[in-house]
Amino acid sequence: MHHWLPESISTYGSDIDSVIRLVYYLTLLAFILMEGALLYMIFIGNKKKGERASYFSGNTLKQALWTLIPLGIVIVVDIYIDYRSATTWGMVMTGADEAKIAVRVEGEQFNWHMIYPGPDELIGTADDLSIENVLHVPVNRKVRLTLTSRDVIHSFFVPVLRLKMDCLPGRDLDVWFEATKVGEYEIPCAELCGFGHSGMIGRLIVHSQEDYDLWLEENWPENLTELAENKL
Ligand SMILES: [Cu+2]
Known part of the structure; x- marks a missing residue:
């Protein structure tokens, strides 16, 4: 049905x-x-x-x-x-606070900026990693997203997660999800946000825990981690 x-x-x-x-x-x-x-x-x-x-x-x-x-x-x-x-x-x-993994998502005509806090778990520090349009997460783990926008209103939508929330300029909104299946899925913008709206589409990559750990290792080389630690 x-x-x-x-x-x-x-x-x-x-x-x-x-x-x-x-x-x-x-x-x-x-x-x-x-x-x-x-x-x-x-x-x-x-x-x-x-x-x-x-x-x-x-x-x-x-x-x-x-x-x-x-x-x-x-x-x-x-x-x-x-x-x-x-x-x-x-x-x-509710319950976004319990998530150990946190990513900041900033919508901007016509891309999703996925900002990872890095090993220091703080956003706005030297070891942050900003990726265009691709969100990497491990399977079976709770993930918190902080949604916002750099310009107009966008809407972060992941149909397979049944997750949809507006991204508003000047406001941070926390949502959470836990993906149960490894794979690659679409993240369309669900709010008409300008001439490039239809092309505003990101990808959610759900990794197995081992693949996610490998991805973390690749993206935060030792020196970057040290740099962040010195700053603290
Ligand atoms: Cu948009």
Whole structure:
């Protein structure tokens, strides 16, 4: 039924999908009921040719109820969706602080700058590493991303992780994820941000722990680590 959703490789992916499914089926039910009523009125409940239509005199309460009852149903359904999705939302929106791995992501027309803090675990020091458009992470480890923008509003979107958050100039927003499958995935910008928006696409590379350790070794040569240590 949900084969059109992309593959999920995120620890909270199935929770997000169950919220999507809940909203989808509620909307589908409303659609069938409304369109069913409409088709019934058009094809079955109508008058025969030449027959006069019936006329009703006004009744304020009855007329108001036609609006108030559907409004009540919408509110109840809305609160139910909020109730069902609150736990998922809470889990996704909190807990970024527990992540041991942190990367700063700065959107800029039309690239993603992935800034790694380096061995000193601090951003803004000599051993930082800035990579264009490629985010390297290990599998099965919690990763914190601090999202921001250098110019206009962008939106950091990793469909397979079910992660999407705006990148706002002048503001840092923390999100987290834990990838469960090694591979290469897309990071499109999901906010129309200018003429090059459609080409603003990064890559997420999920490494096995061994490959990630190798990647770390390659990117932080000994002297750079020492340089950072002297600065501290
Ligand atoms: Cu963008």
